[in-house]
Amino acid sequence: MNIEQEISLQIDRAITELYGENPTTAKLEKTNKDFTGNYTFVVFPLLRISKKKPEETAAEIGEKLIQIGHPVVAYNVVKGFLNLSVSDTLWQNLLHKNWNNPGYGIQHNTANRVMVEYSSPNTNKPLHLGHIRNNLLGYSIAEIMKAGGYEVIKANLINDRGIHICKSMLAWQLFGNGETPESSGTKGDHLVGKYYVAFDKAYKAEIDEMVAGGMDKEEAEKSAPLLLQTQEMLRQWEAGDPDVIELWKTMNGWVYKGFNHTYNRLGVDFDKFYYESNTYTLGKDIVSEGLEKGVFYRKDDGSVWIDLTAEGLDHKLVLRKDGTSVYITQDIGTADEKFREFGTEKSIYVVGNEQDYHFKVLFLIMQKLGRKYASGMYHLSYGMVDLPSGKMKSREGTVVDADDLLDEMHDTAKAKTLELGKTEGMADAELDTLYEKLGLAALKFFILKVDPKKRMLFNPEESIDFQGDTGPFVLYTYARIQSMLKQAGNDWQTPSGESPTLLPAERDALECLYAFPEAVSMACRDYNPAVIAHYSLDLAKSFNRLYNELSFLKETDPAKRAARLQIAAFTANTLHNACRLLGIETVDRM
C-alpha cells in the first residue's frame, strides 16, 4: 500500500466516525506548490453530511488524522482544502530502501503478454521523420509495458508486396541500367526509393502527354502504359513468375539492408517479423466463419460485407467479389495468427491517426466474431509530423529523410560539445559515440515529449534544441551526478548513525523520486511515453535546484553528506531508468 492509499483509508474512516456515513472514497491530490503540505483533501463534497462550514469540517478530519499519528504529522486548512504533511520518516525510508536499487520503478515480469506492432514500413522507399515518430513511440511503449510488468513481443509487419512495390521494380527495370547499392554506393532503401520517385515522374509525364493528346485526365490515369505494366507485373508476381520474384527478392533485400542500418542507429529492434507477402491471403477462413455466424453478409455480386450502421459506422467490405483479400481481411487474419502464436492478452498497434477508422472497424469485427482477445486490442494512434510547407510526401520528395536527420543530429551534437570544450582527454571513438548518443537523445526526447495523438510540426530550418526541456538536459543532469560520485569516495554508501533532518530541497527531490513508479503506471495505462519524458524533466529540475542550493562533496557533516550523495545516486539511477523507457542512453561525461 502506498502513502496515498493509506491516508485515503484513514480519511474514509474518520469521515464515517465523524458523520456516521461516508458516501464516497476519499481522493487525494498533491498539494499545490504555494501551500504547505504533501497531500490535499478537498472537503466541499462533504458539507452536506457534515452540516458544518468547510473550515470546521476540514479541521475535524485533520485532527482525527493527527490522533492516528502516522503517516500524517501536521495539517493546515485553507477554505475547504485540508493540506496534510507526512512524516519525513517516509522519505528517509524511501531513500534508504531504494537509493541503490537498480530496478526502482520497474515491475517484475508477469505471465501477461502484450504485442506491440510498430514500424511496419513499405519496402519501396527509405524511412522518413514520420516513420521515426512511429519507431520511437513503438519502441518506447514496448519498454514501458515491460516496466509495467508485461512480457512484450515487438512485432514488425512489413508491407513488402503490392502495386506500389512493383512501381519501383518496374522503374528500376526500365531506367536502372543494372544499378545496385554496391555499384553506385547508395544505401539500398534510398536506391529503391529513387526508382519509386522515378516511376511517379515518368507516370505523370505519360499522363500529361495523353491529356495533351486530348484524353480525359481520369481516363489517362487509368490507362497510362506504365500503370498497366505495373499491374501486369503484380499479376506475374502473384503467379510466381521466377524473374519477377527474383527481382522482388533482390530489391527487397537491398531495402532490408538499408532499414536494418537505420533501425540499428535508432536503437529499435523486433522479436517477430510478419511479411505481408505471407499474410495477405490470411483471413479468408475467418470471413467464411463470419458468414456462418451471420456476422458478415454476402452481396449478389459475391463480395462480402459487414453492417456496422448500428455502431454508427458504415458498411465495410471484407472480401472482394473475386474472392481476394482487402487490407482489413489481412488484419483480421493476422490478429488471429498473432494470438495463436503468442497468446497475447493485449495487442497494441502503433499506426498513424489516418487509420483511426480502420482500427475502429477491425476491433469491432473481432469483437463480433467473439474473439476474447478483442478487448485487449488498442490502436496507439499518433499524429502526423508536418513541415512548415505542409505534409511530407515521399513520391514528391518533400520528406525529411531519417538517415539525413540522424546525421544532422550527430553533427549538431558535435558542434555543441566542441563549443563547450568539456571533453579533453576523451578518445576519438569515445567522442563519436558521445555525439551519436547526444544527437539521438535530443531527437528522441523532442518527439516523445509531445502527446502522441497531437500532430507535430518540424521545421528543418531550426535545429532541435539542446538546452531547456530537452534530452541533453536530462543527460547532463545524469552526467553531472556521475562526475560527482566519481569524486566522492565510498564512505557515503554506508553511513552510520541516524538519518539527518531533511532540508526542503532534499524533501522536494525525494518526493519527486517517489513519484516515478506512479509515472510508469500512468504511462502504461495511457500508452503514453510523454508522461515519462515530462517526469524525467521534473526529476532533473528538482535535482539541479538541490545541486545549486546545497553542497554535496563539500558538506562537512558526514551523515548529511551521505544522505545527499545517496539522493544524487538515487536520482541518477531513476533518470537512467526513465531514459531507458524512452530508448535514450545515458552518458557519464558530456
Add this chain to the structure above:
RNA sequence: GACCCCAUAGCUCAGCUGGAUAGAGCAACUGCCUUCUAAGCAGUAGGUCGUUGGUUCGAGUCCAACUGGGGUCGCCA
C-alpha cells in the same frame, strides 16, 4: 454531406481525468562560474485557456452549438 481528432504565453509543449492565484522550455531582459560539469540555477516580462451558452459549491478540464486546423468515409495499403 457524415463521422473522428486537435485548439492553452510570440513559438514548442505540460496541466495527474472537476479543485486553490493556469505551469515549463525557447526567444527577450536581470543577476549567479578563483568552490562538486553554467548543456545549469535564480529572477523580470509575457494569458479573456478558439467563441457562446449550459451543468454545480467550483470548469482549461464535463455537455451543446459554432469558428478555425487536420484526418477518414477506395473492391489502395
